Amino acid sequence: MSTLYEVRGSSAVITLNNPPVNGLGLATRQAIVAAIERAEADPVVTAVVMTGAGAAFSGGADIKEFGSPKAMSEPNLPSVVALVEACSKPVVAAVHSVCMGGGLELALSCHYRVVAAGTKVALPEVKLGLLPGAGGTQRLPRALGVEAALNLIVSGEIVAAELLAQVPGQKLFDRVVAGEVLEAALAFAAEVAAQRPLPRVRDLPATHANPEAFFQFARNMVAAQSRNFPAPLRCLEAVAAAVNLPFEQGLRAEREGFAALMITPESKALRHAFVAERAASKIADLPPGTPLREIRQVAVIGAGTMGSGIAMNFLNAGLPVVLVESQAEALERGLARIRGAYEAQLSKGKLKQDKLDARLALLRGSLSYADIAEADLVIEAVFEDLDVKRQVFEQIDAAAKPGAILASNTSTLDINTIAGFTRRPQDVLGLHFFSPAQVMKLLEVVRGAATGHDVLATAMALAKKIRKTAVVAGVCDGFIGNRMIEQYARQAGFLLDEGCSPEQVDRAAEAFGFAMGPFRMNDLAGNDISWAIRKRRAIERPEQRYSQSADRLCERGRFGQKTQAGWYDYRPGRREALPSPEVAALLAEHRAALGLQPRQIRDEEIVERLVLALVNEGARLLEEGIAQRASDIDMVYLSGYGFPLWRGGPMCYADSLGLFNVLQAMKRLARNPMDDAAFWEPAPLLQRLVAQGKSFNG
Template sequence: MSDAVHLSLADDIALITIDNPPVNVASRAVRAGLMMALDRAEAAGVARVVLTGAGKTFVAGADAKEFSAPPRPPHLPDIANRIESFPVPVVAAINGAALGGGLELALACAARVAAPRATLGLPEVTLGVVPGAGGTQRLPRLVGLEQALSLIPEGRVIGAAEALRIGLVDAMTDDPVAAARILALPDRPATGARPAPACDPVAIEAARKQAARRSPQQIAPQRAIDLIEAAVRLSLAEGLALERQNFLDLKTGDQAAALRYVFFAERAAMGQGKAQGADVRSAVVVGGGTMGAGIAYALAGIGVTVTLVETDAAAVERARANIARLFDDAVKRGKASAERAASDMERLFTFRAGYDDLPPVDIAIEAVFEDLSIKRQVFAALDAALPETAILATNTSYLDPDRITEGLRNPTRFLGLHFFSPAHVMKLVEVIRARDTGPETLVTALRLAARLRKIPVLAGVCDGFIGNRILTRYRQCCDVMLIEGALPAQIDAAMRGFGLAMGPYEVQDLSGLDIAYANRKRLGWKTMPGFRYIPIADRIVEETGRLGRKTGAGWYDHTGGKAVSSALIDGIVVEESARAGIVRRRFTDAEIVARATAAMVEEGFRILGERIAERAADIDLVMIHGYGFPRWRGGPMHWAGRVGLSEILRRIEGYAAEDPLSWSVPDLLARAAAEGKTPEEL
């Protein structure tokens, strides 16, 4: 036997246990071990086989690390077929997660028993592929077409109780192995031998529309629907062959490569600090507005007691109302009962006006207005009110943490925690190393992020850190295209066509034009030497007062919940072109996308070269989780690697020749292209 699979024989039963920590992925060693175990069980003449997993997982899927290599036998479909045709019943004792290939093994079994904590699903589409070991053919035969369409194209994972309700498992018990040994087997054919489900064109078309809405431009969800539809009309053997071919075709494609890359990048980021640092049990949050309330609510969600500090009694009441609103929303969404929400708010929250008599907490997080002097006043007060062991964190989006920290007694306990709004929903947090941030402070912050189920990305100090710095460059590039001939709606449509959830001007209308306006004033863009200043956005704020959705108009007119192109704004754009002596020209959508993405990549390489980010993957995670870059493209740096850094270099060199004030080639990009390296290899 192999170390990854154990076999024990007793009472005429073979117990096969998959033991490949941490999550029992079906690696080649596991597959080989399973084949050997099945051979030995058959040779022993047992009356039943029980298949289970060691620890808290049954099988969490195939080994995604193997997807980029040619498949090596034994293949998972062969094992599933062997299980289904085994001379005696094989019963799956699903002790924990049975996902992807794990569920496909269970589907091939004669019956399935699940622990109450077990989760089941075929989430392959989230990695850009389809099930490849029978999932799209056996699941519809077992639970019906409608249920298969709700699970596979969405990559949905369900609990054991729902799996029992829809017939995916036969029993649910605290000891699935013991139950699997004695389970009375139902009198029914093997899953694959069951009749094909009846065709339902309405359900199939509804699933296609749902997949197009949820996963626009992604290939795998639509292919999964194709395969489920094929299960209606093809024999099992034909369906399995078609499924396998689709799996093999997709796993080498750009989308699958990008989604695997992001998956492993997320795992690496979330693994930081898990085994290090101290646990945060109590916190002060300064500022009870949208951001501060979201941070406080997220902390309370993991059991951290929170003291929320505001400036006066009226502000305290507004903060209390903001927190109450978040609890009310959770009740409306079915995430908590009204009784639990009321209890948690009473038990976990304290509200204070001012800094007198603050409790000796583990961490204090500031979330006030982006003004250096105000933030320094906050930290001076926190420094005086809290023990020297308390971590002090700023949520600043742009300001220099090293200037904020000046004057603190112990600057080693200070760092930036840049949450994204809404903080209780968004998964990203930039963890900013200030000049004096100590290692214990850093790992404790990373541990806290892991407990919050956030994706923490380490960043150094610069204006805007990683995400806002790239966003600023991206917007500046788009503004140049405006003055040269494009219009806001065209740029937004082109970027949505590329896969972003919203274009740059739609995003500004959502966040407010005053935010970017204040940042441009702070940076002095209008008088900055060697910089191409585009006055369009400043004119909109200064002359029209249009600040976006909150004023009913910004780059667009907002009426009846819809954004409509504005003749006034388009007129300002054309007027500024004439004022600059520019003859406007037509931009294609492809040219808009090429320029805008090149600007992101250009700034990303500068950030890497300055060591603001340690890895290209960190930049990609920030842009995906903070700014809506399409996950299935892998982030701007990974995408640049797939396009080819030589091609990206060629584009930027061409742009720089036309507009040297806006473009130049980062040294690191030129070097990487010359050496034939990808961004991940830097």
């Protein structure tokens, strides 16, 4: 039942009941209308109290209805809001826990609002590329004040109710209570039952002492901070309409803005990402209710940059960690790296001393595998070499207790082979963190052929605890992210051979929206890492073609920022990438040795080759079952590889181009004699989707 109705004394209590956050789906909206009409018709009822069941008043729109006809079917949310506001009996919102989006708009339509301290309040629509569409941009400035409302609407950030209650002159909340909010709201309803006329937020003024100057200043600020995202400026203009227009005209301006944003590619991409993040946690063949293994203590093998960062994730979540190294000096460096990272947060005001002390108290260093005996999870983070992994996993297998989960942080190696180094392959999986591990959101959870259901389910639950976006990947060389990025990097190398400079390729990629172009990215990660992978590829897959320019670079010791020389030059203590005359000469010599004349290459071709390389390899991953769904691939690239959020990920971007056009572009690229024609043969899945008139993301 989506809404509960009862009469308590002379008040009707309407309880939204649509778990988990009382989303305002069609059934809930219909039930609200029926309940209000019932209260209106009952002569015993003198007031109405509206609240939410469970752990929310309302989180707003029901995400299950996103993109479906139900989302705007009547009664839509604006109609419900208007009905509540027009009720002839006072309606008191008993707000608690979570009041966001349409939930806050519904509360604003009530005549009074009693709120529990600690309630999280937000209008987060801007984060979906939208603006509040049920009067939020018109009512909130009247209830909270123009400046505070604009900040809340444009940022989409969550604010505690008691902070909003402190805004001078606010009429958003009539009372803030520390105890049981429903009882307080019922008592309040009894007080105001006879009051007439009923107060309506729409009747309050939305004024500012100097609106023209204020909104112009705000436009400049918002435009500078929201490049590539149209919603923040649209939100601002809707709030300006609340000040400059009568209420009904302001509502029309809001609806026009909402409708315009709904069809933008940016909003479609943001809504896709929102749904994709939630879908990533769903694993098709994982039985519901799969039991989880308890994780009370973690061991990390390897105290390098990656191992130290991985350890911090668990320390931050309140889990004890033993950090194991083979050399005392390396261990001390790792422990010092963790202390230094926390002290840097302390100096910036991002961490308090008691939190720092508590986290470091959970950390223990060791030079002995015997100290992992009580760990429930052991994560290996050592050098990316299969022989090294064998030695480490044989020792882990001997020392770890039965039932412990054994994980590898490998970025490319075969998890099934690694599991074979143990006597318990069912307990082994990959947990591929991204550098810096304590910062990057992405966690690839690599499922081996023997990985147990409970091990996989535990890993996914643990990812939430350490605040990672987890995506399940099957076993292949590079899993999802690195297998795809290799094709991206191969195209970047071919572009150098054909006439591009590293800075031109990076500029084009960054103008498209990547956080960092391929050559700056390699300089940051270390060119020697990809060099080692290419050497392995030369043995395992000798048919795979690469530009040799990157090998020539590494032969000169230009490994990137750590050597102050890579594709770019770097100054000591600075990360600014400076064009390198030595690299320009190296590339010219390389082209001459190949007998190649450089040609002028447009930025559009650079972007097309880089991005469609990701798309074609992504389609192959889906075909092979390495990725469960196209949106999982998008989440990998949005949360781990700096793909522009407003484009929704590579597969979503391909859908926006139209897969027929993507297919034609790949056929054209295959005709370039300097490229790899075999790679540009479109993946079978892509060809099938085009033939069926479908898209990757449905």
